[in-house]
Amino acid sequence: MRVTVAEDAVLMREGLVALLERFGHTVLAAVGDAPALLGAVRRDRPDLVLTDVRMPAGDSDSGLRAAITLRTEDPALPVLVLSQYVQPVAAEALLDTGGGTGVGYLLKDRVADVTGFAAAAAQVAGGGTVLDPEVVHRLVGRRRDPVARLSPREREVLDLMAQGRSNGEIAEALVLSGAAVGKHVRSVFTKLDLPAETGGHRRVLAVLAWLRSGGPE
Amino acid sequence: MQDRQQLRVLLLVAAPWTVTAWAGARAALTRTVLGPRGTELGEGLADVATTRARLVGAFETERARIERDLHDGAQQRLVALGVSLGLARLDVADGSAPAARLDDAREQLGLALGELRDLVRGLDPRMLTDHGLAAAVTDRTRRCPVPVRADLQLPDRLPPQVATTVYFVLTEALTNIARHSGARSASVSGRTHADQVILEIRDDGRGGADPATGSGLDGLAERVELAGGRFRLSSPAGGPTLLRVELPCG
Numbered sequence: 001m002r003v004t005v006a007e008d009a010v011l012m013r014e015g016l017v018a019l020l021e022r023f024g025h026t027v028l029a030a031v032g033d034a035p036a037l038l039g040a041v042r043r044d045r046p047d048l049v050l051t052d053v054r055m056p057a058g059d060s061d062s063g064l065r066a067a068i069t070l071r072t073e074d075p076a077l078p079v080l081v082l083s084q085y086v087q088p089v090a091a092e093a094l095l096d097t098g099g100g101t102g103v104g105y106l107l108k109d110r111v112a113d114v115t116g117f118a119a120a121a122a123q124v125a126g127g128g129t130v131l132d133p134e135v136v137h138r139l140v141g142r143r144r145d146p147v148a149r150l151s152p153r154e155r156e157v158l159d160l161m162a163q164g165r166s167n168g169e170i171a172e173a174l175v176l177s178g179a180a181v182g183k184h185v186r187s188v189f190t191k192l193d194l195p196a197e198t199g200g201h202r203r204v205l206a207v208l209a210w211l212r213s214g215g216p217e
Numbered sequence: 218m219q220d221r222q223q224l225r226v227l228l229l230v231a232a233p234w235t236v237t238a239w240a241g242a243r244a245a246l247t248r249t250v251l252g253p254r255g256t257e258l259g260e261g262l263a264d265v266a267t268t269r270a271r272l273v274g275a276f277e278t279e280r281a282r283i284e285r286d287l288h289d290g291a292q293q294r295l296v297a298l299g300v301s302l303g304l305a306r307l308d309v310a311d312g313s314a315p316a317a318r319l320d321d322a323r324e325q326l327g328l329a330l331g332e333l334r335d336l337v338r339g340l341d342p343r344m345l346t347d348h349g350l351a352a353a354v355t356d357r358t359r360r361c362p363v364p365v366r367a368d369l370q371l372p373d374r375l376p377p378q379v380a381t382t383v384y385f386v387l388t389e390a391l392t393n394i395a396r397h398s399g400a401r402s403a404s405v406s407g408r409t410h411a412d413q414v415i416l417e418i419r420d421d422g423r424g425g426a427d428p429a430t431g432s433g434l435d436g437l438a439e440r441v442e443l444a445g446g447r448f449r450l451s452s453p454a455g456g457p458t459l460l461r462v463e464l465p466c467g
Contacts, residue, residue, distance in 0.1 A: 009293045015300035022304050084288045085337070108292070109330050112299025112323070114307065138356070 001047035001125050005030040006037035006063060007082075008055045016050060016111065023118040034062035041070055041077070048125040052108075053083040053090060064090050071097035078102035080124045082111065086134040092212060095129070100205050104130035129164060129204050136162040139211040149191050157184040158192075162211060164204045287337050295333065299326050335360075335392070349373065350380045354387055358405065361391045363420070366404040371414060379466045382444045383407065383414060386462050389437045390418040398422025398458060409466065416462040424456035 003025050007013040010032075017027045025048075029040040033055050041049055053064045067079045075098035083090065083105065091105040104124040110132065111117050120130045140159050150158060153174075160170045171181045188194075194210055306319040345353040351369060358365040375383070387405055394403050400422030407416045428434040428450065441448040446464035 009289070009297075011297040012293050015297040018304060019300050022307065084292065108296055109299075109334065112296050112303060112326065112330065114300060114303030137359075 001122075002026045002028050002044070003048045003050055003121075004028050004037065004040050004044060004046040006032070006034070006040075006049075006051040006055065006066070008032045008052060012052075012108070012111075019111070019114050019118065020050075020121070022114075025121075032056075034066040037063070037066050038069065042073075045074075045077075047078065048121060049077060049079045050121065051079070051081055053081055053087075061090065064094070068093060068097055071103070075099070076102065078125045078127070080104035080106065080121055080130070082106055082108045083132075084108050086132060086138065088135055088138050091131060091135045095131075095208065095212075100129050100208065101201065102127045102129075104128075105135060106130065106132045107134060123164070128201055129208070131163060131208070133159070133163055136211075139208070150188060154184050154188050154191070157181065158188050158207065161185065161188070161203060162207045164201075284337055287333065292330070292333055292337070295326060295330050299323065299330070302326065345380060345384050350375065350384060353384055354405070354407075357384075357388055357391060361403070362395050363391075363398075363400050364402050365391065366402070367406075368404070369407040371407050371409060375414070375466055378444070379414060379464055382440060382446070382464055383416060385440055386416055386437060387418065389433045389440075390460055393426070393433050393437075394418075394420045394422065394458075397426065398424075398456075400456075400458075412466060414462075414464040414466050416460075416464070418460040418462075419457060421457050423454075424452045424458050425454045426450060426452035426458050 003020050005013060005016050005020070005027055007016055007030070013030050013032065017030050020027055028044045028046050029036075031037050031040055037049070037051055049067065049070060051063045051067050054060050055063045064081060064083075067081050070077055071079055071094075077098075079094070079097075079102070081090075081094055081104065084107070086107060094103055094105055097103065102124055104120060106117070106120060110120070124130050136159055139162065140155065156174060157170060160173055165173065167178060167181045167185060170176075170185075171178050174181070176184075192210055194206055302319055302323050306316065306323065309315045309319065348356075350371060351373075354367060354369055358367045371383070387407075390405070391403070394400050398420045400420035403418065403420040405416065405418045407414060409415070426434060428438050434450065438448045441462050441464065444464055446462060449461045450458070451461075452458040
């Protein structure tokens with residue numbers, strides 16, 4: 001796929017470019033600030049935009065705001081945002097664009113897991129939603145009452161579902177059988193009164209929508 | 218050579234000023250304690266409070282700077298290093314000696330990044346400013362590798378500096394417990410009593426905690442003192458450890 005990269009720290013930018021190229025992608029442009037990002041994306045219409053939240057020139061979150069601007073102009077443009085620390089508010093603002101599809105928000109540290117990161121980038125480019133586990137923990141953590149009805153195991157399942165894991169991946173992560181995971185998933189949906197269970201990406205969005213509907217405490 | 222001479226001159230000039238400032242501070246404190254009555258005492262107390270507020274403000278600025286430096290410097294370098302190691306790993310065959318060495322290096326790097334993240338989180342009150350004290354403390358207790366029971370009954374609207382100090386105290390205390398105590402469980406409680414916030418942090422670890430041994434406790438004691446509070450520690454050898462902090466919030 002064709003990618004536009006925006007990152008102000010040179011070392012990090014070079015690392016991202018090397019990583020993407022290693023996985024067979026083409027980097028159309030690698031820029032260091034938000035105005036350059038806006039220009040490059042409008043010119044090239046890449047398959048994926050990868051940008052840092054914080055870049056120099058303008059406000060501290062100029063990368064995030066550029067990402068939101070681009071998604072507003074072109075809701076089908078896949079955007080993956082990297083942040084140095086978790087800001088649930090920023091992640092949610094991003095999720096609100098383009099119906100939450102083709103969008104991702106990850107902690108920068110995750111890039112060090114090159115294979116996992118390449119998979120996340122491909123998922124976002126393919127229209128998926130990728131949220132950093134830390135953001136998901138926060139979202140799960142702030143929904144108190146209904147989440148309290150879940151067993152500890154069901155909470156773990158909910159957490160992984162919101163991160164976009166499939167039943168098979170959840171089974172592997174929790175060392176459970178596929179059937180056991182299916183049972184927990186159904187139980188979570190029933191207890192939280194979620195709409196009839198759907199698979200794949202729609203499930204992620206349903207779970208995230210439910211987590212967010214509680215609002216901040 | 219000339220530089221050194223200049224420096225010496227500067228030191229000579231600077232030294233008496235330091236002494237004067239110290240004497241001035243002493244005088245202010247003495248006045249506070251011994252001041253005869255009424256307005257003079259009131260003014261003295263206000264002076265001390267202003268100085269204290271200024272010190273706490275300087276502390277916050279410094280903390281924000283360190284946090285930013287760590288993010289922009291060390292963390293970026295470590296992540297970039299992780300990418301290099303990860304890419305190198307893709308180029309060597311599974312099961313080979315270099316692969317094992319690279320996997321080990323990546324694991325070490327992962328730990329270093331995790332520790333750095335925890336350190337920055339301790340410095341970074343963003344969770345606190347965005348979500349309030351209760352959420353920030355819950356977040357912190359969940360991250361503690363030792364199970365923590367938290368019982369906080371504090372008003373929602375504590376003065377920001379008090380909330381920051383409470384958060385800092387709990388963060389440092391839990392970090393200490395995780396690092397040094399060997400505890401299996403811990404508890405934190407917070408309540409207000411007569412215009413004071415009273416925090417108690419207990420753990421069932423091995424005890425023997427001592428602020429003088431350079432653990433995080435000395436910084437904690439200093440911070441509490443700066444906020445005009447009291448810091449008390451009971452930690453007999455063999456445990457348990459109880460840390461009690463009282464902070465004025467009126």
